[in-house]
Amino acid sequence: MTLLLNQWTLNAFYLAAGFYVLALAALRFERLSGLLLALGFSANLASVGIKLYGSWPMQAPHQEPFWLVLCLAGLGLGVLLSGKRDLVRGLLPVIAFLALYTALFPKSDYLPFPRSRTVFAHLMVLLSGLGKALFCAAGVEAALFLRRRKKGVRPLRPRLFGRLAVWGFISFTLSLFAADTWSYLGWTSPVVWREYIMTSVMAVWFYYGAFLHLYLLQSWSLGRQAWFALAGLALLFYFAYLPETGQFLMPRFLI
Amino acid sequence: MGRLKIHLLILLFLVASFPWPARGEDFLVLGEFSVRSLDQGLYELTDGLGRMLTLVPRDREVPPGLAPDEVVRIPVERAVVYSGRDASFLDVLGAAGAIVGVTGHPEDWTLPQVAEGLASGRVAGLGLSSSIDLEKLIRLKPELVLTWDESIIPKMSELGIPTVITYGETAADLETYINLTRFLAPFFGAQERALEFVERSMAVLEEVRAVTKKADRRPKAIWGDIYEKRVLVEPGHSWAAQLIKAVGGDYLFDDIAGSS
Amino acid sequence: MRAAKAIWSFLGRADLTLYVLLALVADLCAGFFHFRAEPQLFGPLDRLMLWDWITTYGRFHLAETWWFFVFMGLMLLLVLNTSVCTINRVAGLIRIRSGETGRLDYLLRFSPHLMHLAFLVLLVSMLASYVVGVNLRNNILSPGRTVDLAQTGHRLRLEKMEVEYYQGRRLSFFENRAIDQDLTLAFTDPRGRETVRHLGINKPVRYRGFSVHIKNYQPQTRNRAGRPGWANLIVRKDPGVGGFFAGVGLFVLGLTGYLIQTLRKNARSGPKEQAHGPA
Numbered sequence: 152m153t154l155l156l157n158q159w160t161l162n163a164f165y166l167a168a169g170f171y172v173l174a175l176a177a178l179r180f181e182r183l184s185g186l187l188l189a190l191g192f193s194a195n196l197a198s199v200g201i202k203l204y205g206s207w208p209m210q211a212p213h214q215e216p217f218w219l220v221l222c223l224a225g226l227g228l229g230v231l232l233s234g235k236r237d238l239v240r241g242l243l244p245v246i247a248f249l250a251l252y253t254a255l256f257p258k259s260d261y262l263p264f265p266r267s268r269t270v271f272a273h274l275m276v277l278l279s280g281l282g283k284a285l286f287c288a289a290g291v292e293a294a295l296f297l298r299r300r301k302k303g304v305r306p307l308r309p310r311l312f313g314r315l316a317v318w319g320f321i322s323f324t325l326s327l328f329a330a331d332t333w334s335y336l337g338w339t340s341p342v343v344w345r346e347y348i349m350t351s352v353m354a355v356w357f358y359y360g361a362f363l364h365l366y367l368l369q370s371w372s373l374g375r376q377a378w379f380a381l382a383g384l385a386l387l388f389y390f391a392y393l394p395e396t397g398q399f400l401m402p403r404f405l406i
Numbered sequence: 407m408g409r410l411k412i413h414l415l416i417l418l419f420l421v422a423s424f425p426w427p428a429r430g431e432d433f434l435v436l437g438e439f440s441v442r443s444l445d446q447g448l449y450e451l452t453d454g455l456g457r458m459l460t461l462v463p464r465d466r467e468v469p470p471g472l473a474p475d476e477v478v479r480i481p482v483e484r485a486v487v488y489s490g491r492d493a494s495f496l497d498v499l500g501a502a503g504a505i506v507g508v509t510g511h512p513e514d515w516t517l518p519q520v521a522e523g524l525a526s527g528r529v530a531g532l533g534l535s536s537s538i539d540l541e542k543l544i545r546l547k548p549e550l551v552l553t554w555d556e557s558i559i560p561k562m563s564e565l566g567i568p569t570v571i572t573y574g575e576t577a578a579d580l581e582t583y584i585n586l587t588r589f590l591a592p593f594f595g596a597q598e599r600a601l602e603f604v605e606r607s608m609a610v611l612e613e614v615r616a617v618t619k620k621a622d623r624r625p626k627a628i629w630g631d632i633y634e635k636r637v638l639v640e641p642g643h644s645w646a647a648q649l650i651k652a653v654g655g656d657y658l659f660d661d662i663a664g665s666s
Numbered sequence: 667m668r669a670a671k672a673i674w675s676f677l678g679r680a681d682l683t684l685y686v687l688l689a690l691v692a693d694l695c696a697g698f699f700h701f702r703a704e705p706q707l708f709g710p711l712d713r714l715m716l717w718d719w720i721t722t723y724g725r726f727h728l729a730e731t732w733w734f735f736v737f738m739g740l741m742l743l744l745v746l747n748t749s750v751c752t753i754n755r756v757a758g759l760i761r762i763r764s765g766e767t768g769r770l771d772y773l774l775r776f777s778p779h780l781m782h783l784a785f786l787v788l789l790v791s792m793l794a795s796y797v798v799g800v801n802l803r804n805n806i807l808s809p810g811r812t813v814d815l816a817q818t819g820h821r822l823r824l825e826k827m828e829v830e831y832y833q834g835r836r837l838s839f840f841e842n843r844a845i846d847q848d849l850t851l852a853f854t855d856p857r858g859r860e861t862v863r864h865l866g867i868n869k870p871v872r873y874r875g876f877s878v879h880i881k882n883y884q885p886q887t888r889n890r891a892g893r894p895g896w897a898n899l900i901v902r903k904d905p906g907v908g909g910f911f912a913g914v915g916l917f918v919l920g921l922t923g924y925l926i927q928t929l930r931k932n933a934r935s936g937p938k939e940q941a942h943g944p945a
Binding site for chain 3: 265
């Protein structure tokens with residue numbers, strides 16, 4: 152049963168990644184692209200749903216990349232509905248790339264364990280995925296801002312990348328608090344020195360904490376703030392996303 | 407200039423107030439294990455469970471405040487050993503003669519000194535590790551028990567017998583595994599032998615790696631236990647996985663981390 | 667006096683916050699590589715007090731642990747910077763109390779400072795956790811056995827162990843495996859009065875400032891259920907943990923205040939921003 156569920160989790164995610172890539176390919180056909188994004192989101196939702204079904208009431212480790220892509224796609228759909236089409240066009244390559252990378256390099260061999268049987272473990276994954284998705288969206292919007300400025304076009308939404316980063320910071324902070332609570336309940340202390348990834352998580356928090364200060368104090372120009380938000384993508388990818396992925400796994404349907 | 411001087415003074419103060427290691431002080435970290443050299447030939451050890459033990463030479467006084475099961479008199483002359491691995495380490499250290507009791511089926515023991523000792527009665531068989539013969543163990547008057555089984559600690563504490571957990575909570579890598587001899591060495595005054603063994607083993611490993619590096623084919627391999635409903639594998643950082651890689655294998659669960 | 671003023675003004679600079687935060691990012695990124703390469707050097711921070719760690723793992727392996735010392739130094743600087751900034755700005759806010767805005771808007775302007783205060787509370791509590799307190803690990807008990815609570819005269823006895831095994835087909839890898847524990851603990855105070863508490867996985871027990879947690883246990887599978895059971899318990903007296911979660915609560919309060927403030931501001935300035943175009 153578990154093996155079957157695990158395979159279905161991956162199959163559903165392969166499907167999601169396929170839809171995301173197709174959505175990117177069909178970028179010129181706005182409606183079709185939007186529909187494919189929605190289908191990708193549904194398959195992605197099914198993938199995390201099956202995984203949860205196969206773990207509940209526990210949470211399997213290293214699920215965050217799947218949730219991150221889901222949150223990004225959800226954001227993309229939200230943005231699409233609000234009419235910010237250029238932002239969706241900017242988000243789609245990121246969604247497709249992260250989905251493909253997650254599909255090909257999953258860390259899906261770990262079984263859930265009794266200590267993950269708490270609402271805080273689930274909250275941590277959801278809020279962290281959402282926070283990072285918002286940081287990604289902030290980076291993409293910042294890139295759009297810079298591109299428009301370079302072309303000499305007046306930016307449409309000069310403060311949006313800042314707002315996205317601030318919402319990301321809020322979600323990410325709450326995910327850390329959920330992690331602290333879980334850590335205390337399961338391992339006696341809010342901070343446990345077991346996983347090296349804790350250093351990079353702190354680095355990401357301080358980075359966006361610095362951005363929050365820039366945003367609130369407006370001591371830097373918007374252009375420099377945008378560069379800062381854009382640079383955050385590299386930090387996120389290398390230090391907060393890659394450690395949650397595994398080694399190359401050839402999809403079974405290709406073997 | 408004045409400000410620079412103040413900054414330099416602050417820096418100097420910070421550097422001077424740091425507890426730099428003194429000459430002769432040593433603190434060895436071997437995976438989850440550690441060995442700290444103290445004055446007068448004493449050692450402070452951390453075992454695989456994170457418990458601290460103090461090794462005290464027989465002619466020295468035991469530092470105050472330590473419970474009997476926290477102190478090991480060295481060199482150890484009577485030890486009970488649970489695993490073949492630890493018995494082999496003792497053999498490497500030239501201390502297999504100190505083994506007075508072992509667990510498990512007697513016929514499973516292949517180490518000559520233990521197998522012969524069991525046959526002659528010099529080494530006592532204490533039964534299976536899950537249900538050892540405590541009466542027999544007490545009669546052996548061991549000075550040390552080397553085990554993986556944390557459940558016996560309360561009973562051993564009650565008896566005042568120091569117990570060392572020789573397996574960590576996460577899988578030890580190959581280097582740590584070989585270096586575990588250096589963790590056990592102070593118990594038997596065999597530090598030089600341990601160092602020789604480590605150097606020899608590492609050199610052999612390098613030789614093997616040099617040969618296997620040239621291999622055209624890397625056979626896929628896993629190391630683990632297959633049960634009806636689950637497969638438990640050794641993580642990629644474990645000594646088993648690293649050994650497979652060293653001999654030219656492609657370890658399939660290289661990206662898995664965790665315990666053995 | 668002039669020097670004190672200069673130091674105060676230096677520590678209160680907003681750009682100092684930015685530089686310290688960026689330095690922390692760089693330091694933690696370096697720490698990421700060192701931690702990944704040598705996790706065994708940092709794991710002992712879970713069982714040792716800070717000073718014990720510094721005088722052993724920390725100072726003997728400076729090539730791998732330097733970033734941790736830099737981290738502590740930067741955190742100290744951040745604490746000082748945050749404290750001075752908060753004092754300056756809160757004092758400023760109190761001075762301009764009579765504002766053109768309403769009482770709620772005025773109160774909401776304290777939100778970022780509440781977050782700063784919460785951040786300080788969190789850090790000081792963390793420090794307290796690592797500097798003072800009790801962290802007794804490996805209290806291995808089988809039913810009926812007793813352990814002293816840090817020589818306080820209070821004792822802890824494991825009365826009973828009840829294992830909850832997973833039953834069902836959905837989580838086949840968990841069939842007949844322990845999914846939770848119900849340990850009945852009896853605490854006895856020096857006068858002999860007994861208090862009974864139930865301990866489980868993720869359900870620590872609190873008693874007279876101590877907290878008791880499960881580290882390990884047996885049986886973990888039903889086929890070992892016939893063998894004698896035991897639990898390895900961690901007994902802690904952590905004076906920082908209460909403050910830590912109070913800090914979390916304060917931070918969330920500040921965050922909520924900030925959100926309300928932002929939403930109210932947006933509601934007011936949204937049309938204006940559009941009318942004026944981008945900055």
